[in-house]
Amino acid sequence: DGVAVLPAPQNLSVHSTNMKHILTWSPVVVPGQTIYYSVQYQGEYESLYLSHMWIPSHWDSPIAKPECDVTDDITATVWYNFRVSATLGSQTSAWSILEHPFNRNSTVLTPPKTEVTKDGSHMVIELEDLGPHLEFNVVYWRSEPDAEERSKLIKNGGISVHLQTMEPGAKYCAKAQTLVKAIERRSAFSRVECVEVEGEALPL
Amino acid sequence: KTLRLGSCVISTNLQKIQSTFSEIRDSVQAEDRNIDTRILSKSLSLQDTEPSDQCCLLRRVLRLYLERVFKNYQTSDPHTLRKISSLANSFLTILKDLRLCHDRKTCHCGEEAAEKYGQILSHFEELAPQAAVVKTLGELDIFLQWLEETS
Amino acid sequence: MKNVLHWDPPEGLTGVEVLYTVQYFIYGQKKWLDKPECRKSNRTYCDLSAETSDYEHQYYARVKASRKATCSKWTETGRFYPYLETQIGPPAVALTAGEKSISVVLTASEKWRRTLEEGAVSMQQVYPALVYNVSMYSPQSHRMWWQCVANGSLVVPWLEPDTLYCVRVEALVPGPPRLPLPSEKQCISTLKDQTQEWKIK
Numbered sequence A: 001d002g003v004a005v006l007p008a009p010q011n012l013s014v015h016s017t018n019m020k021h022i023l024t025w026s027p028v029v030v031p032g033q034t035i036y037y038s039v040q041y042q043g044e045y046e047s048l049y050l051s052h053m054w055i056p057s058h059w060d061s062p063i064a065k066p067e068c069d070v071t072d073d074i075t076a077t078v079w080y081n082f083r084v085s086a087t088l089g090s091q092t093s094a095w096s097i098l099e100h101p102f103n104r105n106s107t108v109l110t111p112p113k114t115e116v117t118k119d120g121s122h123m124v125i126e127l128e129d130l131g132p133h134l135e136f137n138v139v140y141w142r143s144e145p146d147a148e149e150r151s152k153l154i155k156n157g158g159i160s161v162h163l164q165t166m167e168p169g170a171k172y173c174a175k176a177q178t179l180v181k182a183i184e185r186r187s188a189f190s191r192v193e194c195v196e197v198e199g200e201a202l203p204l
Numbered sequence B: 001k002t003l004r005l006g007s008c009v010i011s012t013n014l015q016k017i018q019s020t021f022s023e024i025r026d027s028v029q030a031e032d033r034n035i036d037t038r039i040l041s042k043s044l045s046l047q048d049t050e051p052s053d054q055c056c057l058l059r060r061v062l063r064l065y066l067e068r069v070f071k072n073y074q075t076s077d078p079h080t081l082r083k084i085s086s087l088a089n090s091f092l093t094i095l096k097d098l099r100l101c102h103d104r105k106t107c108h109c110g111e112e113a114a115e116k117y118g119q120i121l122s123h124f125e126e127l128a129p130q131a132a133v134v135k136t137l138g139e140l141d142i143f144l145q146w147l148e149e150t151s
Numbered sequence C: 001m002k003n004v005l006h007w008d009p010p011e012g013l014t015g016v017e018v019l020y021t022v023q024y025f026i027y028g029q030k031k032w033l034d035k036p037e038c039r040k041s042n043r044t045y046c047d048l049s050a051e052t053s054d055y056e057h058q059y060y061a062r063v064k065a066s067r068k069a070t071c072s073k074w075t076e077t078g079r080f081y082p083y084l085e086t087q088i089g090p091p092a093v094a095l096t097a098g099e100k101s102i103s104v105v106l107t108a109s110e111k112w113r114r115t116l117e118e119g120a121v122s123m124q125q126v127y128p129a130l131v132y133n134v135s136m137y138s139p140q141s142h143r144m145w146w147q148c149v150a151n152g153s154l155v156v157p158w159l160e161p162d163t164l165y166c167v168r169v170e171a172l173v174p175g176p177p178r179l180p181l182p183s184e185k186q187c188i189s190t191l192k193d194q195t196q197e198w199k200i201k
Helices: A043-049 B016-021 B023-032 B053-068 B080-102 B111-128 B130-136 B142-149 C194-200
Strands: A011-018 A022-028 A034-041 A067-069 A077-087 A114-119 A121-128 A133-144 A150-154 A161-163 A173-180 A194-195 B004-006 B008-010 C004-006 C019-026 C045-047 C059-067 C090-095 C102-107 C132-138 C143-149 C151-156 C162-173 C186-189
Touching: A011 A077, A022 A077, A034 A043, A034 B080, A043 A077, A043 B053, A043 B080, A114 A173, A114 A194, A121 A133, A133 A161, A150 A161, B008 B080, B016 B080, B016 B142, B023 B130, B023 B142, B053 B080, B053 B111, B053 B130, B053 B142, B111 B130, B130 B142, B130 C004, C019 C151, C059 C090, C090 C162, C090 C186, C102 C132, C102 C162, C132 C151, C143 C151
Parallel strands: none
Antiparallel strands: A011 A022, A022 A067, A034 A077, A114 A121, A121 A161, A133 A150, A133 A173, A173 A194, B004 B008, C004 C045, C019 C059, C090 C102, C102 C151, C132 C143, C132 C162, C162 C186
């Protein structure tokens, strides 16, 4: 059977932004050959109770690229270990294990791209769709001294959301931040965007 | 979702756990041939337990799942394996949160918790080991409904 | 909570007189129970709503076919948990149009009941955390609104006068995913803008 002459992949690391987690490693290079990789993981539960058990990543088939989206494998806010092995024909390398376990609460959270527009006299915001794990806190106000800030929780991006009705001649502003309940964290706010409705206030 | 267990209050993504289990429910329950016994009977439920004892009962049932059910459930199917791992790691997260309540002395173990958990354990141990594992895993929808009703 | 067991006739016996017998089992109890109305019946369904009305329990059902003196083995269902699996019927939806708003009043669907003499039980009582997902669509602007409401009424403001809007409502309860059962689409037009008409005079 395949003797482990193939070198094991090195430099495993997880890059995580907005709850999307990508495992990468340095490719194993054999000139003129395609190397395939297998990825397995172990949650904190397995390492505590079933340390021998490693679970195949949901990307079952061998992977030809030196990276793997492990977002769907990481489903709890606990530590996860990953290991990767390389395969060339009948040759299989040893497993290479992630040096430091990964926890999704360390993901980098960025504010969403926003587009604040007006639709007639309505203030509307559209937020970047950053995937299923993320919600958004939108803060909006009328641009005037001692303005009262209001906020709205938006469950998903990629859709226009009505914020408020605007009066002619006034300026209205909004900013947004990303929220992840599962890890109880939020991003910085996006830059402020304002819109204004032309004309003068109607006489009452 | 916020679980209120007496003065111990924790949050958990119960909907995610419920939908994870629903992906393997039919196949797991089909393995349980002892349909004339039930381990998590209604009278032992969390929601019908004194609030002050709910946290302790929950901790013990979680440990039963972690130490004796997920650990001993045998499957060669990778999909099922991943779902079990997801459930186990989610339960581990809840157990850690409950440990904080225990440290803050808000997870008292009274007579009712001991009595009810004792009955659950005796139902569990009346069955052959693997049959008990399969049955208890198959009753996860009951257990998750208990959690739903304390939220 | 209307729970009806359905099955297909045995293969190769279509058009042949086959009789069916149904039994049900309460998970954790001791024996299979008969359903008299579904004993030696030629129907390929059996209403087990009464037998499975305690929705905190789980149930199994099984069916066997018989023809003349021969009968088949039992075919058994998986475990059925009515509380988690029943589909939630859509509410009754009443729409009232204003000039720039539409008011939506929702009345929860009722739980299945044995007889009309039995008091009506609203699904809201069975599922205290029941919410409604109200979606409104404007065929003219192709714009859609969603709103989740817990109580039975909602006013959608900031609409355009004299414009057609269509509404669909779905009842949602926490727990594992269920097959959705949205209401029929209902449409209504907002009233004409009175101020415009006042200026025109």
